[in-house]
Amino acid sequence: MEKGVNMRSMWPLLTGSLLCAASVFGAPPAKVALEGGRIIPVVGDDISKGTVLIEHGKITAVGKHVEVPYDAMVVDVSGKVIFPGMIDTHSARGMDIRNENLPVTPFLDVYDALDPSRLYFEDALRDGITSIHAIVANNCVIGSLSRVIHPIGLTPDEMTLQAPVALKLSVAPKRRSDRMVQMATLRETFLELADYLENLAETKYEESLEKEDKKIDVGPEEARKRGKPLIKFEDYDDAHRNLIKLTRGELGAFIYCGIAGDVGRAVKLAKDNGFFGRSTLVLGDACFKAVSEIKEAGRPVVLDPDLLYRERDPITGDIKETFIPKVFADAGVAFSLLPYPNNSLAERYLNYQAARCVRNGVDRKTALESITINPAKALGVGDRIGSIEVGKVANLVVFSGDPLDFESWVDMVYINGIRAYERKDDVRLKQLFGDEPAEVTEGEAPEDEKKKGAEADDKPADDADGKGEAPAETPSDKANETGTDG
Amino acid sequence: MNHTTYSTRHRNPWGSALSRCAIVAGLLALIAVPVARAGENAGRLAFRVGKVITMDPGDTVINNAVVLVSNGKIERVARQSEMTIPEGYRVIEAPDKWLVPGIIDAHNHTVANFWWMDLNDMVYLTNPGLRTLETIEPENELLKDARAGGITTVMMIPGSGTNMSGFGTISKTAGKTVDEMVLRAPGSLKIAQAGNPEWYWYGVGRSFMNYNTRQTMEKAKAYHEAWQAFEAGEGAERPEFDPVFDDFRGLFQHKFPVTVHTQIYQVVMTTLDMLKKKLDVRTVLDHCTFDGYKTAPLTVEADVYAINGPRQYNFDRAERKMNGNAARWWQGGVKKLGLNTDAPVVPQEELPYQAAMACWYGWQPYPALRGLTRIPAEALLIDDRVGSVEAGKDADFGIWTGDPIDPRSACEMTVINGKVVYDADVRRRF
Numbered sequence: 001m002e003k004g005v006n007m008r009s010m011w012p013l014l015t016g017s018l019l020c021a022a023s024v025f026g027a028p029p030a031k032v033a034l035e036g037g038r039i040i041p042v043v044g045d046d047i048s049k050g051t052v053l054i055e056h057g058k059i060t061a062v063g064k065h066v067e068v069p070y071d072a073m074v075v076d077v078s079g080k081v082i083f084p085g086m087i088d089t090h091s092a093r094g095m096d097i098r099n100e101n102l103p104v105t106p107f108l109d110v111y112d113a114l115d116p117s118r119l120y121f122e123d124a125l126r127d128g129i130t131s132i133h134a135i136v137a138n139n140c141v142i143g144s145l146s147r148v149i150h151p152i153g154l155t156p157d158e159m160t161l162q163a164p165v166a167l168k169l170s171v172a173p174k175r176r177s178d179r180m181v182q183m184a185t186l187r188e189t190f191l192e193l194a195d196y197l198e199n200l201a202e203t204k205y206e207e208s209l210e211k212e213d214k215k216i217d218v219g220p221e222e223a224r225k226r227g228k229p230l231i232k233f234e235d236y237d238d239a240h241r242n243l244i245k246l247t248r249g250e251l252g253a254f255i256y257c258g259i260a261g262d263v264g265r266a267v268k269l270a271k272d273n274g275f276f277g278r279s280t281l282v283l284g285d286a287c288f289k290a291v292s293e294i295k296e297a298g299r300p301v302v303l304d305p306d307l308l309y310r311e312r313d314p315i316t317g318d319i320k321e322t323f324i325p326k327v328f329a330d331a332g333v334a335f336s337l338l339p340y341p342n343n344s345l346a347e348r349y350l351n352y353q354a355a356r357c358v359r360n361g362v363d364r365k366t367a368l369e370s371i372t373i374n375p376a377k378a379l380g381v382g383d384r385i386g387s388i389e390v391g392k393v394a395n396l397v398v399f400s401g402d403p404l405d406f407e408s409w410v411d412m413v414y415i416n417g418i419r420a421y422e423r424k425d426d427v428r429l430k431q432l433f434g435d436e437p438a439e440v441t442e443g444e445a446p447e448d449e450k451k452k453g454a455e456a457d458d459k460p461a462d463d464a465d466g467k468g469e470a471p472a473e474t475p476s477d478k479a480n481e482t483g484t485d486g
Numbered sequence: 487m488n489h490t491t492y493s494t495r496h497r498n499p500w501g502s503a504l505s506r507c508a509i510v511a512g513l514l515a516l517i518a519v520p521v522a523r524a525g526e527n528a529g530r531l532a533f534r535v536g537k538v539i540t541m542d543p544g545d546t547v548i549n550n551a552v553v554l555v556s557n558g559k560i561e562r563v564a565r566q567s568e569m570t571i572p573e574g575y576r577v578i579e580a581p582d583k584w585l586v587p588g589i590i591d592a593h594n595h596t597v598a599n600f601w602w603m604d605l606n607d608m609v610y611l612t613n614p615g616l617r618t619l620e621t622i623e624p625e626n627e628l629l630k631d632a633r634a635g636g637i638t639t640v641m642m643i644p645g646s647g648t649n650m651s652g653f654g655t656i657s658k659t660a661g662k663t664v665d666e667m668v669l670r671a672p673g674s675l676k677i678a679q680a681g682n683p684e685w686y687w688y689g690v691g692r693s694f695m696n697y698n699t700r701q702t703m704e705k706a707k708a709y710h711e712a713w714q715a716f717e718a719g720e721g722a723e724r725p726e727f728d729p730v731f732d733d734f735r736g737l738f739q740h741k742f743p744v745t746v747h748t749q750i751y752q753v754v755m756t757t758l759d760m761l762k763k764k765l766d767v768r769t770v771l772d773h774c775t776f777d778g779y780k781t782a783p784l785t786v787e788a789d790v791y792a793i794n795g796p797r798q799y800n801f802d803r804a805e806r807k808m809n810g811n812a813a814r815w816w817q818g819g820v821k822k823l824g825l826n827t828d829a830p831v832v833p834q835e836e837l838p839y840q841a842a843m844a845c846w847y848g849w850q851p852y853p854a855l856r857g858l859t860r861i862p863a864e865a866l867l868i869d870d871r872v873g874s875v876e877a878g879k880d881a882d883f884g885i886w887t888g889d890p891i892d893p894r895s896a897c898e899m900t901v902i903n904g905k906v907v908y909d910a911d912v913r914r915r916f
Binding site: 109113136154 | 694752777
């Protein structure tokens, strides 16, 4: 093990793409105090010039006057803002493919599909996302087991915060299917499960008699009744095990609804099969039309990353725009926001998504909750992440200013109390801003080199006039993302 | 003229048959001469060469050496000044040449007839009951190419069209029959993690593939454990013989490895996690191309062999630079590093070019040469027989005009099991 650790500490020398992640593999200080920043705990009031104390990966003190132990590593964050690490509530971007072709796969786990070398994880760190709900996309009937991971580590095991979290279900049709087939498949799956349990009970009773050299002595109904208590958890096969956990409420359910009418179907499916109390609704953009049903259901909801819904009036031809989160906020439904999966848009930043909410009339507190504590609660880890409170995992983002201010950038990211990202050491941003010596191209005159360098130096200044913290995506970055995702 | 020939054949069939016999006899005599000569010496050969790269554990190089061969084995390796060649040995003089251990390809598909597609039986996503042993075709043209390139031992594995395509066979590249050729069967279990099997079944993802492969492996392990319990004599019931899973027993007893077709980071990572860490089988990473080298810390921790190739470079779009795959594995601390061709994807005789390319992209020549000989032998657990020129080992080696990984060098003679199987002086192939 010791040898492995050594290898890992030299890893920054070896790779660029895992470079951000790599810094954690050195021995991190056990105690860290972030001093002098404005703390936005999300739960409770903001604290100006406060201190967050981290000990062994957990937050142990938050406040204006915190006694910092003599052996803590003190980081001055005055003028900056300490914010809970943001959470991507629904993402298939860390996996090789978003969905399997097979429609019903409750026996699979995203564990087998996660690729820690994806650029997505590095981007997540840069964008202040400290936890990701790795779950299959919506093109499924029943998808795999999901898990909450940190965007850091060499293997899925190292990345995992919580597993398993939920099963993915969709009431909207899988590709090349329709709603009737979709609903029929779901219905059949749960009917088959009931059948399987009955048969298993009968088999178990028969087996128990065989041990005593007896033949079955009662009718099937009675045999099933007697057999039921004999079933142990290990007796369930892979195809059914997770469905059983789901129906017992031992697993969460993330149910995708494509259109408003799907909401009722999702609620019925969940209620009929005993997992309503653990359900989260993943909503397509048009689902806001079922807001009263959703409010009545009272389950957590995840909104489509496209926050603006446009429709055309069939008679007048007028375009009507609806800002979706406002509808939910007005109805008093707590929601989680998603980052837009397209790398080239500002919507990829969760704090930008929240800022748009505020701009469109959602109150600031609701907006901040929708990228931190709401996702944490929906994932069943509300007691571990999602806010700055004593006892929680030290997943923190240090912003250069207010998180909803578009001029702020992510300065540092702490995961499990370890500094996982620091903007000043971000190799790719250095490449982008030209802080690194430009690569020598054949035949290029040294004067040109100098000029290039001068231009590059000006870049950060340009950035301040309105382009915001978002570093412009370069074509090659985009190519890379498409390359690895496709 | 034509007419005469035609009529003669019809009038006197006996005469014609006799003349044909004469031709055949003449040909036989031609072939028989070297055989007879070898017979005289009872397979005793002495090679007087300029340099022997022994590839022994001490990495000894002996200049101006003699290598004695008898009964198919290497009898002695010594400096010319320290030994006089005993009576009864046919002496082969190559004073300016290098004697190099027979090159080993740990990932090969040419021992069967590749062109008949005896390679990928895409029955299921995992096909545990298949063996390449049953497809071997001795003396096929690709084997002759291999010998002419100094390649003496290959791991003939089934293709990567499915996640588990069957059991490979370790075979010499010479021999008239299957029995003569085979060094060990099963040589390995072949698993292909992702890559080609993704196309199976209208497309399948890694979560299903890994689940499915694990299922098959666990069934096999349960079969092995049932037998183990029975053989331990602890009153366990005798399990039913299962031809599909019986070959796996050697794998779980660590008698042979699983050779895994791997490429990118995630695939290498999964291989190490599933096969080495959780199922505890001896694992060899094959190909391990693209950005697979980024798993180096995990690979070092897992302590497995990596047999890289035939793709020797990777343009890393994240780092925006060209990388030599072997060089990056080596820099990452993976010293159990060899090379393969995936022949006939890359012609078998071009295995040394893999080493040349690896060096061009930043690896070092001597480790690269070791990666063609001793490393694959160790990886495949055949280093007691082949992979180095040491007394007691199989007399498998090539006589080269220089360093094999220098593309200007040529293999002039190949010896397998103490027999000269290729001699450029008699008939040059390339």
